[in-house]
Amino acid sequence: MPDLFSPFTLKSVTVRNRIAMSPMTMYRSVDGKMSDFHVMLLGSRAAGGFGLVFPEQIAIQPDGRTSTGCAGIWDDGQKDSLQRVVRIIKDMGAVPAIQLGHTGRRGSEMKPWHGKTQLPASDPDGWQVRGPSPIPHGRRYTLPVQELSVAEIKEIHQAYADAARRAFECGFEWLEMHFAHGYLGASFFSPLGNQRADAYGGSREKRLRFHREALDAVRAIWPAHLPLTMRLGSDDFNEHGIQFDDAVWAIGQLKQHGLDFADISLGMNTDDMKNVPFDQIGFMVDRAARVRQEVGLPVGVSWNLGIPAVADRIVRQGLVDIVFLGRPALANPHWPLWAARELAHADPYSLIPEDWAWWIRSRRGPEGSLGWPPVQTAADAK
Ligand SMILES: Cc1cc2nc3c(=O)[nH]c(=O)nc-3n(C[C@H](O)[C@H](O)[C@H](O)COP(=O)(O)O)c2cc1C
Numbered sequence: 219m220p221d222l223f224s225p226f227t228l229k230s231v232t233v234r235n236r237i238a239m240s241p242m243t244m245y246r247s248v249d250g251k252m253s254d255f256h257v258m259l260l261g262s263r264a265a266g267g268f269g270l271v272f273p274e275q276i277a278i279q280p281d282g283r284t285s286t287g288c289a290g291i292w293d294d295g296q297k298d299s300l301q302r303v304v305r306i307i308k309d310m311g312a313v314p315a316i317q318l319g320h321t322g323r324r325g326s327e328m329k330p331w332h333g334k335t336q337l338p339a340s341d342p343d344g345w346q347v348r349g350p351s352p353i354p355h356g357r358r359y360t361l362p363v364q365e366l367s368v369a370e371i372k373e374i375h376q377a378y379a380d381a382a383r384r385a386f387e388c389g390f391e392w393l394e395m396h397f398a399h400g401y402l403g404a405s406f407f408s409p410l411g412n413q414r415a416d417a418y419g420g421s422r423e424k425r426l427r428f429h430r431e432a433l434d435a436v437r438a439i440w441p442a443h444l445p446l447t448m449r450l451g452s453d454d455f456n457e458h459g460i461q462f463d464d465a466v467w468a469i470g471q472l473k474q475h476g477l478d479f480a481d482i483s484l485g486m487n488t489d490d491m492k493n494v495p496f497d498q499i500g501f502m503v504d505r506a507a508r509v510r511q512e513v514g515l516p517v518g519v520s521w522n523l524g525i526p527a528v529a530d531r532i533v534r535q536g537l538v539d540i541v542f543l544g545r546p547a548l549a550n551p552h553w554p555l556w557a558a559r560e561l562a563h564a565d566p567y568s569l570i571p572e573d574w575a576w577w578i579r580s581r582r583g584p585e586g587s588l589g590w591p592p593v594q595t596a597a598d599a600k
Contacts, residue, residue, distance in 0.1 A: 222530040223563060226269070226539055228478060228516060230443040231391050233313050233540070235569070236533050237554045238270035239263045240520045240542040241317040241396070241449075243284050245329045250277065250290030251299040257306050263547055264310030267554030267569030270540065271312045273303055275319040275396050278381040279374065282320030282402070285327045286343045291318070291381045297388050304389040310571055315392035316385045317449065318378060318436075322402030323349035323363040323411065336361045349405050350412035350419060350428070357489035359400075371418060371428065374402070379435040386440060393440055394447045397429055400486035404451035407468065408487035410459040426468050430475055437476040445478045447518075451485030452505055455494045460485040462505055470513045481518040481542065482506040499528055507537035518542050524549075526557035559590060 220226070226233045239260070246255050256273060264271050277283040277290040290296055300316075307314040326336050326344045336359055337344030348370070349363040366374070378395070385393055397403025405411030406428035412419045418427050433448070440446050452465035469480045482505050484494070495501040499522045506519035516539040523529050524546030532538050546553050558566035567575035578588065586592045 219534055219536070222526070222533050222541065222561070223558060223569070224533070226516075228392075228445045231313055231445055233269040234311060235267070235269040235554065236540050237268050237529070237557075238315070238518060238540050238542045239268045239272055239547040240544040241272040241275050241394070242544055242548065243274040243288055245285055245287035247287055247289040250280070250283070250288070250292065250296050252289055252303055253299065256289075256299075256303050260303050261306035261310055262551040264307045264312035265571055265574070266550075266552035267558070268312055268543075268547065269554075270315050270392060271307045272315045272317050272394070273300075275317045275321075275401075276300070276381070276385075278318055278320055278377040281325055281345050281348065282322075282377075284321050284325060285329055287329060291316075291384050291388075292377065294384065297384055300385075300388040300390075308389070313392055314390050315394060316388075316390040317394045317396050318381050318385065319396030320374060320377075320402040321347075322400075322405050323347045323353075323355050323361070324359055324400045324405075326361060334358055349402065350414055353411060353413065355400060355405075355411070355488065359489070365414075368416065368418070371431075375431050375435040378432050379439045382436045382439045386444075392445045392447065393436065394449055394481060395429075395432060395436065396449050398449045398451035398481075398483040398485065400451070400488075403429055403432065404460075404485050405487055407451065407464075408454055408460045408485055410454060410456065410487040422464050422467065426471060429468070429472060433472055433475045433477060446476060447479035447481060448472060448477055449481040449483050451487065452482050452502075452509075454485035454487050455491040456488050457492075459487050462508075465505075466509055466512055469509050469515060473513055473515055477515065479516045479518065479539070480506075480509050480513070481520075482509055483520065496522075498522065499525065500532065503532050503537055507532075510536075510538065516540075520544055524553070526560045529557065530561055556590075 304314040339346040454460045506517040510517045518540035520542035529541045
């Protein structure tokens with residue numbers, strides 16, 4: 219029975235443990251390019267033992283960013299900065315993963331700490347947002363939405379394929395399509411965002427067409443031996459939105475189109491979400507486990523899983539294959555090493571780069587002086 223520290227193999231890729239740094243938008247890019255900040259952020263998490271490391275959502279088109287401070291991959295000129303990030307993640311022993319996305323009607327945002335609001339197209343940092351239907355998301359997201367034409371949808375699918383090609387050229391080994399959190403893909407699947415009367419709207423089959431075609435476009439480019447995955451908005455927590463049963467069905471459909479893994483998250487297609495247990499530990503785990511069981515695909519999940527014993531238990535119980543950590547990865551770059559100590563792993567320092575671990579193991583100093591509270595493990599006792 220695997221535990222949190224067991225390797226996980228999908229296609230030709232082996233991740234050294236079951237711990238992923240979840241994608242997190244940092245609003246620190248310029249012209250869509252990453253910088254020393256991202257090399258530091260992602261390199262330190264890879265060095266801290268995370269097995270799979272995602273930079274933030276990477277936009278496939280300029281208007282697919284959350285803000286003008288967000289990263290992109292719509293231009294070959296952006297590849298250098300992504301390659302730097304890939305290099306450090308690999309050097310530190312982790313698998314470099316990329317999340318491709320388009321923010322749709324939720325783009326054109328101000329940096330959250332400047333005020334969580336959308337900027338109009340007239341602002342130098344704003345743009346005309348686009349979506350399946352001319353329906354603003356609501357509350358904080360009030361900008362008028364331009365309905366995408368079928369030709370524009372095809373352009374977006376081509377942009378996904380071009381982005382996948384660049385991602386492979388950069389050296390990424392795991393590709394996730396971001397179809398959750400109220401962004402473009404999620405809003406196509408949700409009746410709350412999609413009220414089209416053409417082939418892309420109406421029944422759930424039609425509302426999933428955007429996903430199927432995007433997946434087909436990427437599958438045709440992304441090598442068959444590398445994992446192709448999706449973060450799916452699986453529940454809008456609103457009676458008029460995506461219901462979880464529909465998401466289970468959708469993942470079954472997408473499996474037939476070459477999906478290798480599902481990362482189960484929230485739909486967030488409205489700010490009028492009802493009874494989301496945001497304070498509850500692991501509140502999306504049961505949903506992910508159901509997909510794993512009923513669809514027969516490996517799954518990942520995030521949301522409040524930063525307690526090591528919980529993260530370990532859900533892997534041991536066969537509920538999920540990979541635990542995605544967002545805020546815990548921001549809070550503690552060495553979360554995997556810390557968790558290994560907490561869980562009495564036989565050799566916690568085996569989670570960090572070998573040379574670095576050698577110094578710590580062989581130059582220990584007095585008990586407790588390494589900066590960790592003393593936990594006695596089998597290797598510590600040697
Ligand atoms: C600062 C921040 C930025 C985020 N940006 C993204 C993103 O770019 N793509 C995405 O899919 N989720 C994003 N998320 C959601 C996280 O990936 C994760 O799913 C969520 O925080 C729940 O996991 P946690 O409880 O471990 O934080 C973001 C979360 C945070 C805190």
